[in-house]
Structure formats: structure tokens, C-alpha cells
Amino acid sequence: MSTTGVAGLTLGGGHGYLTRRYGLSIDNLLAVDVVLADGSVVTASEREHPDLFWALRGGGGNFGVATSFAFRLQPVDMVGLAVTLWSPEHIGDVLRWYREFLPGAPEELYGFFAVLVVPSEPPFPEETHGRKMCAVVWCHSGTADEERLAEAFAVVNEPAPPAFHFTAPVPFPALQSLFDHLIPKGLQWYWRGDLFDAIPDGAIDVHAKFLEGIPTDLSTMHLYPVDAAGSRVGADDTAWAWRDAVWSGAFGGISPEPGEADLVRSWCVDYWSALHPYSMGGGYVNFLGADEGQDRVRATYRGHYDRLARVKRTYDPDNFFRHNQNIAPAAA
Secondary structure (H helix, E strand, O other): OOOOOHHHHHHOOOOOOOHHHHOOHHHHEEEEEEEOOOOOEEEEEOOOOHHHHHHHOOOOOOOOEEEEEEEOOOOOOEEEEEEEEEOHHHHHHHHHHHHHHHHHOOOOEEEEEEEEEOOOOOOOOHHHOOOEEEEEEEEEOOOOOHHHHHHHHHHHHOOOOOOEEEEEEEEHHHHHOOOHHHOOOOOEEEEEEEEEOOOOHHHHHHHHHHHHOOOOOOOEEEEEEOOHHHHOOOOOOOOOOOOOOOEEEEEEEEEOOHHHHHHHHHHHHHHHHHHHHHOOOOOOHHHOOOOOOHHHHHHHHHHHHHHHHHHHHHHOOOOOOOOOOOOOOOOO
């Protein structure tokens, strides 16, 4: 979503359409200006306050108010957009193909898997409107040439005949904002997340069940790739603790109706709970809900929690910044 703020995105790690090619947002971060709890301002980088710089790259909003970021730039202009839909009965074939195909695909090819209700608008054909389907939304950052894109996306026919496939060259900002209008402000939301290194057959059965049970038109589940370039940074080089993950799963129960808040929450929690045994045990900090408890926070920061707690003691010993996925200061 183009409305996602760069600060929160980055401090939590930051993944998106370019992750397989250029890594996480934090992998392109050079320096951060931070207002600390005592009101002082510091610049964190590899040379200045390197402990804080390490912690800010995945530790969330625990250490101060980030007011300025310096990023290493990467060349991105036109990209290839594609959206592929398959009927629900093909979800098993699609996921078994997807779990093998994408990790071995060229790094400029990104595609997130989704279960969803098809929007009732172009470019989707009328016969797909309002139907529950599985999908992959693709970004090819290596070419926007239509002939080359057609060749690259011919593989979508391998698992099963798509119900719909659309390809177009677009400016990257157009792709980034493609779904903004579908998710306006003011909706009922309940989110959860988990990280995965595999999609076993048992997990596929879970996805099939909850695809059939999607409760509202906007509720959805996405599996975002975080492999390739995202996996080449050292496991302890940043506070992001999941360099061995392949997918970041997001479960979203969404509705415009306040009366459906419990309905979408139940679907999200039940889906997450059924799939959690197939996860790596923790999630992406930016998908972590405030009601999931401190054990879940520790699992999300994984083996880096104690080191993060020591950095917290140095820069925020009184836990002033605590309305977040909180890291408590280590004992002195």
C-alpha cells in the first residue's frame, strides 16, 4: 500500500515488491536521525552509535523517534505487473507449484500468494467478480517489455489453467498504489502474521479450508516472499532475525461494518492458529497485534531479544517508548 509510512515500515524491517532483488528496507538503510527519550538527538549509522543502528534495523519503535532516514538508492523505473487468479479447487496444485517455483526464480521476479474475494471492477472480468479465489500478484523489476513479460509469465499455466491473467508494464509507483482504493480509511481491521520457511501439504489444506470460509469481501491472506536478496545478509548483522525465512504471512480480517468486527477477528485468529504449527514460531513485527502478549513479542524478535533489551537499557532505560511491540530494558 502506498499509504504505508516509511518510518514504521523500515524500523520493522520493511519488505515489499523489491525484496527479492534488493533486500529489505533496512538492508538499504545508511543512517537514521533519532530523538531519544531524554530529548537528545543522535545519528545512528555503522560509524556512529552502531549498537543503536543495529537495533533500529528490525527492532521497531522501541528506541526513539526516527525523524530522518538516509537510504542507498536502487534503480527502479517501469516494472512488469501481473495478476493471476485460479479457481478455489486448484489451490493445492497452485501452492505446490508456487512453493517450488518462486524460490528458484530469478530475483527480479516477485510474486505474493493470496486468498481473496475478487473485486467487482476492471480489469477483472465480470464472471470472476465476488468469487473466492487464490491468486498471485507479480512484479517483474527486470523488464517492462511486453514480449519478455509474456514469456516470463507463461509459467502461470503450469499448475492449472488460470481463471484470469493480466499483464502490463507500469511505473513502479502505479504498482505500489494499485490496491489503495480498495482499502480506504475507517475499516474494521484485525491483523496477525507469521514467518514461514516452507509450505507443506498440511499447510495447503489449511489455506484451502480458510479460502472457502472468507467472511467478508475484503478479508484476505498474503504470503510475501522475503528470500533471495533478503536472505543474503548475515543472521546477526541486523535486528531482523529471519534471514532464513522464505515467506512473511499476513492474515487480515477486514470489513467496513462495525458489527462484523468479531466475525473478521475470529476468522483471522482461527486461520493464524491453524497455520501457526507450520510457521517458524515468530512473525514480522509490523504485523504483530497489541493483544498477542509478551511471549509473542519475544518470539518475534527471536534470538535477538536479549541484545535488543541491552540496547534499550542504554537508550531508553525507563521504557518511555512502550506503546509498541515492546522490548523491556535489560536489568542493570
